[in-house]
Amino acid sequence: MIRQLFRFKGGIHPPQHKDRSTRSPIQAAWLPKQLILPLHQHIGESGEPIVAVGDHVLKGQKIARASGYVSASVHASSSGTITAIEELPIPHPSGLSASCIVIDTDGEDRWIEHGPEDIPYTEMDVSHLRNLIRTSGIVGLGGAGFPSSIKLNPAGSKIDTLILNGVECEPYITCDDMLMRERPENIIAGAKIMRHALNARQCLIAIEDNKPEAYTAMIEACKDEDIEVVQVPTLYPQGSEKQLIKVLTGKECPSNGLPFQIGIVVHNVGTAAAVHNAINLGEPLISRIVTVTGDGVAEPCNLEVLLGTPMQALLDQCGGLNSDVDRIIMGGPMMGFAMHSTEIPVIKTTNCILAATESNVTAPSDVMPCIRCGACADVCPVDLLPQQLQWYARSKEFERAQEHNLFDCIECGCCAYVCPSNIPLVHYYRYAKTEIWAQEREKEKADIARQRHEFRQSRIEREKAEKAARLAKKKAAVKKPADGEKDDKQAAIQAALDRAKAKKEAQGVEPKNIENMTPAQQKQIDDANARRQQTDTSEQES
Amino acid sequence: MIKLNTPSSPHFHGPSTVTTVMLKVMLALLPGILIYAWMFGWGVIINIVLASITALATEALMLRMRQRPVMMYLFDGSALVTAMLLALALPPLAPWWLVVIGSAFAIIFAKHLYGGLGFNPFNPAMVGYVMLLISFPREMTSWLAPLSLGEQNLSLGQSLSFVFSGSLPAGLSLDALTMATPLDSLKTELGLNKAMQEITASPIFGMLGGTGWEWINIAFLAGGLWLIHKKIISWHVPIAMLGSLALISFLFFIIKPGAYASPLFHLFSGGAILGAFFIATDPVSGATTPKGRLYFGAGVGVLTYIIRSWGGYPDAVAFSVLLMNMAAPTIDYYTRPRVFGHGGGN
Numbered sequence A: 001m002i003r004q005l006f007r008f009k010g011g012i013h014p015p016q017h018k019d020r021s022t023r024s025p026i027q028a029a030w031l032p033k034q035l036i037l038p039l040h041q042h043i044g045e046s047g048e049p050i051v052a053v054g055d056h057v058l059k060g061q062k063i064a065r066a067s068g069y070v071s072a073s074v075h076a077s078s079s080g081t082i083t084a085i086e087e088l089p090i091p092h093p094s095g096l097s098a099s100c101i102v103i104d105t106d107g108e109d110r111w112i113e114h115g116p117e118d119i120p121y122t123e124m125d126v127s128h129l130r131n132l133i134r135t136s137g138i139v140g141l142g143g144a145g146f147p148s149s150i151k152l153n154p155a156g157s158k159i160d161t162l163i164l165n166g167v168e169c170e171p172y173i174t175c176d177d178m179l180m181r182e183r184p185e186n187i188i189a190g191a192k193i194m195r196h197a198l199n200a201r202q203c204l205i206a207i208e209d210n211k212p213e214a215y216t217a218m219i220e221a222c223k224d225e226d227i228e229v230v231q232v233p234t235l236y237p238q239g240s241e242k243q244l245i246k247v248l249t250g251k252e253c254p255s256n257g258l259p260f261q262i263g264i265v266v267h268n269v270g271t272a273a274a275v276h277n278a279i280n281l282g283e284p285l286i287s288r289i290v291t292v293t294g295d296g297v298a299e300p301c302n303l304e305v306l307l308g309t310p311m312q313a314l315l316d317q318c319g320g321l322n323s324d325v326d327r328i329i330m331g332g333p334m335m336g337f338a339m340h341s342t343e344i345p346v347i348k349t350t351n352c353i354l355a356a357t358e359s360n361v362t363a364p365s366d367v368m369p370c371i372r373c374g375a376c377a378d379v380c381p382v383d384l385l386p387q388q389l390q391w392y393a394r395s396k397e398f399e400r401a402q403e404h405n406l407f408d409c410i411e412c413g414c415c416a417y418v419c420p421s422n423i424p425l426v427h428y429y430r431y432a433k434t435e436i437w438a439q440e441r442e443k444e445k446a447d448i449a450r451q452r453h454e455f456r457q458s459r460i461e462r463e464k465a466e467k468a469a470r471l472a473k474k475k476a477a478v479k480k481p482a483d484g485e486k487d488d489k490q491a492a493i494q495a496a497l498d499r500a501k502a503k504k505e506a507q508g509v510e511p512k513n514i515e516n517m518t519p520a521q522q523k524q525i526d527d528a529n530a531r532r533q534q535t536d537t538s539e540q541e542s
Numbered sequence B: 001m002i003k004l005n006t007p008s009s010p011h012f013h014g015p016s017t018v019t020t021v022m023l024k025v026m027l028a029l030l031p032g033i034l035i036y037a038w039m040f041g042w043g044v045i046i047n048i049v050l051a052s053i054t055a056l057a058t059e060a061l062m063l064r065m066r067q068r069p070v071m072m073y074l075f076d077g078s079a080l081v082t083a084m085l086l087a088l089a090l091p092p093l094a095p096w097w098l099v100v101i102g103s104a105f106a107i108i109f110a111k112h113l114y115g116g117l118g119f120n121p122f123n124p125a126m127v128g129y130v131m132l133l134i135s136f137p138r139e140m141t142s143w144l145a146p147l148s149l150g151e152q153n154l155s156l157g158q159s160l161s162f163v164f165s166g167s168l169p170a171g172l173s174l175d176a177l178t179m180a181t182p183l184d185s186l187k188t189e190l191g192l193n194k195a196m197q198e199i200t201a202s203p204i205f206g207m208l209g210g211t212g213w214e215w216i217n218i219a220f221l222a223g224g225l226w227l228i229h230k231k232i233i234s235w236h237v238p239i240a241m242l243g244s245l246a247l248i249s250f251l252f253f254i255i256k257p258g259a260y261a262s263p264l265f266h267l268f269s270g271g272a273i274l275g276a277f278f279i280a281t282d283p284v285s286g287a288t289t290p291k292g293r294l295y296f297g298a299g300v301g302v303l304t305y306i307i308r309s310w311g312g313y314p315d316a317v318a319f320s321v322l323l324m325n326m327a328a329p330t331i332d333y334y335t336r337p338r339v340f341g342h343g344g345g346n
């Protein structure tokens, strides 16, 4: 049976450059002297360290546990001694540093005792199965890094289709391709576990038609399985979850929704293999396949890398960095980000290290004004109007940008790729998104401040009223007589006070009324107070 | 340590630049221009050369004055395209100052005073054309006869001397060279209550449109189709414009064939084809959403017919395009596409 395929709108065909890294089989990467394991290698909360400096750890030993529902644990990827738990540069577009556990390896690469559970997974309680996957530290290996156990929990939804994503649509990257060629049985074993956990009716594996070897290997391995391998025509960004769902099922995942709401779950093929390792072998996620490619290295290839290995070690293994390298990209040329140094470790989401020379990437050239040609809108897979969005982003009309669905942009880069004016469109969208987030945060802060202010006001008023009531009671009890005289006097004093107050107000001495402040004003005041307090304390300290 | 660059993604860019886009537009105009020159003589080429030189010089001057990078913008090709489109709309052998004023006006007033490339709300070539038509109606409407119909064939030297000094070779009068355009004469003769069959029997009317004009328009059509094939322009505007023009002229034609020209005549005379593929498709001043382009094109087509049939000017593509330019932002706003995942997709 030939499955009917659908099309998402737009998309592009950038040059592939994939063959350069598929000439040799996957090789094991060298054991590095030092492993740097960031506590945050996924989407969600950072892991929480459960080891201390000086501890000796074994390969596969858990060294940080998940610290929330959306979180993932981290395991030692080789045996050695913990020498530091400190802030070090992690793979991040801004060159950010974050907490990492540093292990000096002992060269023995000695495993902790491990193995599969006694009962087969088919007989396990599904929540136990999910928990095993969770404690194995498995996150989506396709690039996003969302904790996989969550995506194996349909939370009441009936799952119809489990899709394994072997599309790998970004140029240069071939780690999934090589995995499918060499270890299809692992993927299928993992897929079966995932399908069992989800109780999915059918399971599809999607592969683009630029990977015929992988397709053949998967078909061969699926001969006796109830799994359908689907070849899809090459089109970037087909590997994006919602676009792939559209192609395979014709269904559109709602804008703010998740695929399981329409009965679909998508996992990367690499993740499936990791699930197989975890459940059938009892091995947590401690390594992954990384494509090292680009003209910046002498021998591009795919390496099976221990997590935490510094990228420089991989570049060395691939013949070292050529001097004409222009940038080093983690991920592909369309969505990956350029890194600030090569001492950054490989993490769970590192699918590719692209050492690009100037000829591999597009040298920055002159940016011209938008000529409204609409080429960007034609290729946008989400059907946005990139030319309008960039206009709003640049003129800081963020509300208009949101009205034009800025947050539906998947940052695939198709628009910027085709723009004849060479406008860094995606850059503008990122900027606008960050600004909007910042504003929302500020607004939240201001709301809290306003609430605090209102609360304080009402407390003061309540106290005042209480005091007045107490006073009145007292007065009534003590000075019952002569109160006519007293009242006259008081009235005179009050009148004088009122006059003085009116005069002050007219001169503008009295602070302006603070009841009807906007949140922004309140925020400014709070900020100023905070600053003042800070200077106060610093003065005290000095 | 090697210095690493860290620009943000994407790190890839396709081959398309503003210059390549403009070059392709010029290339697509070429067959039409050649046939035009073959039919009407050197005047066509002289117009284009004069307009191009003026446009480039004005562009450079304006960029200089606005302190923009001159070299970068000068060769983006946009000024040349404007110059070519304007030149093609002018009568061949028009006096040199007409061409120069029109091109300079288009570049200065319709382009740079609005902020230059990408910011002009109106199509600069059409602004230049309309300004000339209103200011110099006599010069703008004295068209040459196609060479096959006219009595004389001017050499390059004779053409140049006419363009620059208005002097014709001895024994040749202007009347012998010029002739009303088919649209023009249709309008005049219909005004004289002549029947359509009688009018179109004149030699200036060919099989489809006007004699000579049909071939030029077929060449422009070919160029336009190539642009669609190359994805430089989308099919929406030309199809919508020509479709609506054909439809509305067909309706009137079957109601009263004696008083209204046939759809084919409307499509293949005047600036309909050139306008549909090269002028109304100007991205900067047109609508940019796919649906919006359909409305935009249809608007241009209908307006063209209305102005041609009942307006004061024989051809109407320029006016229609400018009128629709005004509506473009609104059209865009109301024709935003449905975003992926926002309902209605399943």
Ligand code: SF4
Pocket (backbone or CB within 6 Å): A369, A370, A371, A372, A373, A374, A375, A376, A377, A386, A387, A390, A415, A418, A419, A420, A421, A422, A423, A425
């Ligand atoms: S592709 Fe570039 S020039 Fe064309 S409309 Fe989009 S942003 Fe503008």
Ligand code: SF4
Pocket (backbone or CB within 6 Å): A376, A379, A380, A381, A382, A383, A384, A386, A408, A409, A410, A411, A412, A413, A414, A415, A416, A425, A426
């Ligand atoms: S980066 Fe955003 S706007 Fe550009 S094509 Fe991709 S989804 Fe559309």
